[in-house]
Amino acid sequence: MGVIYYNGEFHDDAVSLDYNDRGYQFGDGVYEVVRVYEGRLFTAREHFERLVRSAGEIKMSAPKSVDDYIQICEQLVDRNDLVNGNIYIQLTRGVAARNHAFPVPATEPVTLMYTYTAERPLKGMQNGVKTISTEDIRWLRCDIKSLNLLANVLNKEKAVQAGAVEAIQIRDGVVTEGASSNVYRVKDGAIYTHPADNLILNGITRRVIKECSQELAIPFHEETFGHDDLLTSDEVFISSTTLEITPVNQIDDQVIGEPGPIVKKLQQAFETKIKMIK
Ligand code: PLP
Numbered sequence: 001m002g003v004i005y006y007n008g009e010f011h012d013d014a015v016s017l018d019y020n021d022r023g024y025q026f027g028d029g030v031y032e033v034v035r036v037y038e039g040r041l042f043t044a045r046e047h048f049e050r051l052v053r054s055a056g057e058i059k060m061s062a063p064k065s066v067d068d069y070i071q072i073c074e075q076l077v078d079r080n081d082l083v084n085g086n087i088y089i090q091l092t093r094g095v096a097a098r099n100h101a102f103p104v105p106a107t108e109p110v111t112l113m114y115t116y117t118a119e120r121p122l123k124g125m126q127n128g129v130k131t132i133s134t135e136d137i138r139w140l141r142c143d144i145k146s147l148n149l150l151a152n153v154l155n156k157e158k159a160v161q162a163g164a165v166e167a168i169q170i171r172d173g174v175v176t177e178g179a180s181s182n183v184y185r186v187k188d189g190a191i192y193t194h195p196a197d198n199l200i201l202n203g204i205t206r207r208v209i210k211e212c213s214q215e216l217a218i219p220f221h222e223e224t225f226g227h228d229d230l231l232t233s234d235e236v237f238i239s240s241t242t243l244e245i246t247p248v249n250q251i252d253d254q255v256i257g258e259p260g261p262i263v264k265k266l267q268q269a270f271e272t273k274i275k276m277i278k
Contacts, residue, residue, distance in 0.1 A: 001013050001014065001114065002079075002080040002114065002115060002116075003076060003079040003080050003114075003115075004112070004113070004114045005072055005075075005076055005111070005112070005113040005114070006110075006111070006112055006113075007108075007110060007111055007112075008111070010075070010076075010079065015112070017110075017112075018095045018110075020095045020096060020097060020098060021092055021094070021095050021110055022092050022093040022094060022095070022096065022103075022107075023090065023092030023093070023110065023147055024092075025098055026100070027146065027147040027148035027149070027150075028058070028092060028093045028147070029058075029060075029090060029091050029092030029093060029109075029110075029146070029147045030051060030054035030055050030058060030060070030090075030091050030144065030145055030146055030147065031051075031088065031089060031090040031091070031145055031146075031147055032047045032048065032050065032051045032088075032089045032145060033047075033086050033087070033088055033089070033241050033242065034047045034073060034086065034087045034089065034241070035086055035241045035242070036077055036082050036083075036084065036085050036086065036087060036115070037084060037274050037277060038083060038084065039077055039082065039083055040077075040277045041070065041073055041074065041077070041087075041277070042241075042274060042277055043204050043208065044069075044070050044073055045066060045070065046204045046207065047089075047204055047241075048066040048069040048070060048089075049066055050145060050202075050204065051069070051089065051091065051145070052066060054144045054145045054146065055091055055109075057141070057143070057144045058093075058144060058146065059102070060091065060093055060109055061109075062091060062109070063091075063108070063109050063111060064111075069089070072113060073087050073089075073113070076113060076114070076115050077115065080115045082115045082117065083117070084117065084118065084119060084120065085115055085116050085117040085118045086115065086116055086118050086241070086242065087113060087114070087115050088112075088113065088114055088115075088116070089111075089112075089113045090111070090112045090113075090147065091109050091110070091111055092109060092110045092147070093107060093109060093110075094106075094107025094108050094109050094110055095107055095110065118242065120244065121242070121243055121244065121246065124165060124243070124246045124247075125244060125245065125246050125247070125267060126259070127247075127249070127259070128246070128247035128248060128249030128250075128256070128258065128259050129164070129165035129166065129238075129246055129247070129248060129249065129250075130162075130163060130164040130165060130248075130249065130250040131159065131164050131165060131166045131167065131168050131178070131236075131238070131248050131250065131251050131252075132158060132159045132162045132164045132166075132167050132168070132251070132252055133167075133168045133169075133170055133175075133227060133230075133251055133252055134155050134158055134159075134167045134168070134169060134170065135169070135170060135171075136151075136155075136169035136170055136171035136176045136199075137151045137154070137155070138151040138152065138169070139151075140198055140199070141198055142176070142177070142198060142199050142200055142201055143196070143197065143198050143199075143200065143201060143202060145201055152179040152180060153179075155167035155169060155179040156179040156180060159179065164250075165246075166178040166179060166180070166181055166238055166243075166248075167179040168183050168230070168238075168248075168251060170227050171199060173226050173227055174194070174224045174225070174226060174227075175194065175224075175225055175226065175227060175229075175230050176194050176199050176200050177194060177199075177200040177201065177203075178238050178240075180240055180242075180243075181203070181238040181239055181240040181243055181246075182194075182200065182201070182203040182205070182206040182238065182239050182240070183230075183236070183237075183238055184209070184236065184237050184238070184239070185225055185229060185230055185233035185235070185236050186233060186234045186235035186236070186237075186260065186262045186263070187229075187232075187233055187234055188234070189218070189219070189262070190218070190219035190220075190221060191209075191213055191218060191219065191220045191221065191262065192221045192223055192225050192229075193206065193220075193221075193222060193223075194222070194224055194225075195222040195223065195224065196222065203239060203240060203241075204241060205239040205240055205241055205243075205244065205245070206239055208270060208273060209239055209245065209266055209270070212266050212269035212270060212273070213266070215269060216265055216266070216269055218262060218265070218266075230251065231251060231254050233256065234260060234262075235247065235256070235259070235260035235261075235262055235263050236248040236251065236256050237259075237263045237266075244267075244270060245263060245266050245267050245270055247259035247260070247263045
């Protein structure tokens, strides 16, 4: 497993978690996944700013500053000799006898951070992936990167059972996002994606894509669109820290086709940003 950061200390290989940890019993906590390319952190500041925000939205305060978290990540990368992979970061409300309401007095948040090797998903990025569409059965605060992922887990499993990579979620006929990604359609040279409101997670990759679109002068519209619109798109793609920018070539039985010109341009621009990491 390698070196793990747990509550202020680095541990070799293993840590013991308390069965009364509220993350374990209630999913009462928040998390992030930061990508590492060639030993360097990608968009770590944005991830930790989002972590601090997510914590605040569930009335927890992150025990460390964004700069501290970045420094811990750098140490974890060094200590684990991580080249290409991810860092998982989790904050829970802490350890207390099981009771739904917040513990009184407040508990110290429990922090866990570890790294793992992961190659880039190049095959899907080049060829596109199959997806399914399914009902979005999540709560109404999808903007919080919460540990409560049961609805996402069930939808992702539905996709896997159908031989697909992602489940595109639909709420009241509107495409929200994937079980673990943001969703985009391209029509007549413009990109459309759900607004960053309470119904989706404002992906860090989504923000990079927005920036790339602006640099490439590709119109980027944060507007809702329907399930029907999705199926008549010129291109469809999904994005996340681990999937990067992945074209969608099939939704249920509907074939969308080969990766198109817009997604390829975005992938190139994204690649340039990876190469620019300091
Ligand atoms: N939406 C959901 C529900 C996710 O779980 C994720 C990532 O895990 C994303 C979107 C993409 O976010 P990011 O680009 O920050 O990884």
